[in-house]
Amino acid sequence: MWLSPSLSGVGFPWVARGLFFSGITLVAAVAAAAAAAAAAAESARPNILVIVSDDQGYADTGFQGSHEVVTPALDRLAAAGVRFTAGYVTHPFCSPTRAALLTGRYQQRFGHERNPFYDPSNHVEGLPLKETLLPARLQAAGYATGWVGKWHLGAAPEFAPHRRGFAETFGFIGGGHRFREWSVNAAVEYTVPIERNGQPVVVSEHLTTAFGREAAAFVRRHQASPWFLYLAFNAPHNPNESTPERLARFAAIKDLQRQKYVAQISLMDDAIGETLGAVRESGQEPRTLVFFFSDNGGPVGVNGSDNTPLRGAKGSVFEGGFRVPFLVAWPGRLPAGRSDDRPVSSLDVFATALGVAGVPMPTDRTYDSVNLLPYLTGEKRGDPHERLFWRSGALCAVRIGGWKLVRGAGPADQLYDLAKDIGETRDLAPAQPAVAARLAAALDAWNKELIDPVFPGAGGNRKAAGPSGKPRKTP
Numbered sequence: 425m426w427l428s429p430s431l432s433g434v435g436f437p438w439v440a441r442g443l444f445f446s447g448i449t450l451v452a453a454v455a456a457a458a459a460a461a462a463a464a465a466e467s468a469r470p471n472i473l474v475i476v477s478d479d480q481g482y483a484d485t486g487f488q489g490s491h492e493v494v495t496p497a498l499d500r501l502a503a504a505g506v507r508f509t510a511g512y513v514t515h516p517f518c519s520p521t522r523a524a525l526l527t528g529r530y531q532q533r534f535g536h537e538r539n540p541f542y543d544p545s546n547h548v549e550g551l552p553l554k555e556t557l558l559p560a561r562l563q564a565a566g567y568a569t570g571w572v573g574k575w576h577l578g579a580a581p582e583f584a585p586h587r588r589g590f591a592e593t594f595g596f597i598g599g600g601h602r603f604r605e606w607s608v609n610a611a612v613e614y615t616v617p618i619e620r621n622g623q624p625v626v627v628s629e630h631l632t633t634a635f636g637r638e639a640a641a642f643v644r645r646h647q648a649s650p651w652f653l654y655l656a657f658n659a660p661h662n663p664n665e666s667t668p669e670r671l672a673r674f675a676a677i678k679d680l681q682r683q684k685y686v687a688q689i690s691l692m693d694d695a696i697g698e699t700l701g702a703v704r705e706s707g708q709e710p711r712t713l714v715f716f717f718s719d720n721g722g723p724v725g726v727n728g729s730d731n732t733p734l735r736g737a738k739g740s741v742f743e744g745g746f747r748v749p750f751l752v753a754w755p756g757r758l759p760a761g762r763s764d765d766r767p768v769s770s771l772d773v774f775a776t777a778l779g780v781a782g783v784p785m786p787t788d789r790t791y792d793s794v795n796l797l798p799y800l801t802g803e804k805r806g807d808p809h810e811r812l813f814w815r816s817g818a819l820c821a822v823r824i825g826g827w828k829l830v831r832g833a834g835p836a837d838q839l840y841d842l843a844k845d846i847g848e849t850r851d852l853a854p855a856q857p858a859v860a861a862r863l864a865a866a867l868d869a870w871n872k873e874l875i876d877p878v879f880p881g882a883g884g885n886r887k888a889a890g891p892s893g894k895p896r897k898t899p
Contacts, residue, residue, distance in 0.1 A: 511750020528774025538881030636695025738825015
């Protein structure tokens with residue numbers, strides 16, 4: 425270090441000079457300690473991995489009790505975390521659920537109540553730009569952000585994931601895609617190129633496998649700083665185009681539709697296993713919070729899914745429409761191998777993610793998301809949600825405690841005691857008029873907070889399920 429003559433011995437006592445150098449050493453030590461503390465704080469903030477399947481039935485995983493659907497990776501995740509038996513999404517169709525997941529708000533608050541059509545020239549049908557998404561908030565807090573898979577939140581350029589807070593992207597913009605035979609004649613959005621950061625790329629392997637590879641690569645790239653990865657599969661949504669090897673593995677399933685569906689879930693489970701394997705092998709497992717759930721209930725009779733023991737299917741406001749397989753895991757921080765029957769929602773990803781990242785919940789508008797972590801650690805008791813709501817056009821529902829009211833699926837409101845009748849087989853409205861009136865009043869009050877759908881969209885509220893909740897065989 426260069427010192428001026430006044431500090432190099434001329435007129436500068438050795439004692440004083442020694443104190444000077446000691447001061448420099450102390451300052452350096454303090455700076456090094458501060459840098460180390462900052463690095464420790466950075467590494468202490470957990471990674472957040474959100475895995476979403478598409479049109480998967482409530483019964484269609486090993487951890488939900490299936491002996492037919494083989495899901496070793498998801499079963500290991502369940503054994504390492506908490507399985508919510510009353511885990512819900514906010515809508516019985518794909519896109520609205522995703523809009524709520526990324527905003528922490530019921531999607532009807534901003535009019536995103538239907539699936540948008542695929543139209544890159546349409547600047548209305550998409551998740552409104554006035555909504556700030558979870559990845560943007562985490563990115564501002566220093567997180568690396570990535571999306572892999574299905575988007576389905578608007579096809580116009582301004583709605584694209586790389587413009588909504590995701591720094592790294594890989595997938596397709598529409599609501600579905602072919603898995604293998606991309607040259608086969610199909611709807612335009614099912615054959616558009618896969619994009620990386622907005623640019624078309626060629627994918628040679630099975631699409632589900634490609635998503636697993638890309639997710640694992642993202643995990644390995646970002647070991648030095650916290651990250652948020654939204655891994656949104658289009659499996660096992662139709663068309664279920666598995667590989668010959670995987671189909672042969674499930675040859676004992678005689679129903680061909682079911683066989684293809686189960687084979688596709690098996691490929692997805694492998695991709696999830698590859699992603700979680702990258703987390704584990706890179707030493708990030710103790711600091712990675714993981715969510716898994718389906719985007720809505722299985723469309724029984726359409727893709728081979730099974731919602732047992734629930735009534736209804738995708739499109740309905742009976743439990744089969746939006747009660748889904750639901751896991752939360754964080755090894756070392758959350759209980760392992762526990763089942764929890766408290767109602768939770770995909771809405772809660774938003775507040776939970778911000779909470780563990782140390783980012784304050786925004787207060788600029790109404791948010792419906794709840795931080796689940798205090799409830800999972802025992803810091804808070806009771807139910808995270810006093811009530812949960814659903815609306816899809818004329819079909820509505822509310823759950824308060826164990827009671828659920830269904831509206832629009834018949835000539836009058838229907839009331840069910842889910843604690844005793846998970847299959848919604850006994851309408852108790854005539855026998856419990858006071859309870860029905862209380863839930864109806866709550867539903868009416870919630871409806872008054874909402875706006876009408878902003879766009880007509882696709883996937884009307886009665887196309888996938890009839891008034892009885894039994895699915896119609898429509899694609």
